[in-house]
Amino acid sequence: MPNELLLILSLIFTFSAVIAAFYIFHEQGLFLWTTIATIAANIEALIVVDAFGMEMTLGNILFASTFLVTDILSELYGKKAAQKAVYLGIVTSVFFIPISCSWLLYTPNKNDWAMPSIRTIFSxxxxxxxxxxxxxxxxxxFDVWIYHKWWEFTTKKFGDSRKYLWLRNNGSTMLSQLLNTVLFTLGAFFGVYSFQTLISIMVSSYIIFVVTSLADTPFVYLARxxxxxxxxS
Known part of the structure; x- marks a missing residue:
């Protein structure tokens, strides 16, 4: 199956999973998804693929889903709920680091086949x-903060706090994803890949984030x- 089709299917599945978690578990489902996406995206980001004529790392769609989560929480439950999701993601990462590192300390049995691969990934x-x-x-x-700044702007400008959800959703996410793309690519891969590859990853990642930002807007409306x-009711 082509990478391009896999990415499109992954986007549809991932954003739909966010809505399903919200539908079944309400606010708690969004918190649950944050922890899942935080772990999976950081592992998936190790994989570099070619798609749509660009070189890119995976994990971008899962990262984008966390912005979908905070935007839904901001819209429906307020700033504190969105910030809680951020803090849950932080705690998840803090606990997962020592857990995954501890696996590498064990001496594998002579019949073990998994440790070399585990070591390659989790080192x-x-x-x-x-x-x-x-x-x-x-x-x-920053995304939570700028979302509410956009909300204040649209409410003041148009006199209705419910209108222009698409503007605050896309305005906040696109700015946040630009910051995310630059900081994460340099921090995670500087010295690992060539500068040309880093630029390629940043450009492709941000293009994906622009697409995912536009694509997640119907899902925010659906959540509302x-x-x-x-x-x-």
């Missing part, structure tokens, strides 16, 4: 996770619809 995880924590804190808190019909 790089501490750097990715540490960079991920720092970038996650900065970017996600579910909230009004299912939880407020």
């Amino acid at each position: 790089n995880t501490p750097r990715l996770m540490l960079v991920g924590i720092v970038v996650y804190v900065v970017v996600q808190l 619809y579910i909230y009004n019909k299912r939880f407020q």
Whole structure:
């Protein structure tokens, strides 16, 4: 199956999974998704693929889903709920680093076949996770802050706090993802790949983030619809 098709299917599945978690578990489902995406995205980011004529790392869609989560929480439950999701992501990373590092301390049995692969993957995880924590804190808190600044602007400008959800959603996410792209790529991969590859990864990652930012807007509207019909009726 082509990488391009896999990425499109991954985006649809991932954003739909966020809505499913919200539909089934309400606010707690969004917190649950944050912990899942935080761990999986940092591991998936180790994989570099070619798609749409660009060189890119995986993990971008899962990272984008965390912005979808904070935007839904900001819209429906307020700034404190969105910040709570950010803090849960931080705690998840802090606990996962020593857990994954501890696996590498064991002496494998002579019949073991998994340790070489585990060592290859998770020997790089501490750097990715540490960079991920720092970038996650900065970017996600910025995203929550700028989302509410956009909300104040649209409410003041148009006199309706419900209108122009698409503007505050895309305005906050695109700015946050630009910051995320630069900080995470340099922090995670500087010295690992050539400067040309780093630029390629940043450009491709941000293009993906622009696409995912636009793609997540219907899901934010859907979450608000579910909230009004299912939880407020």
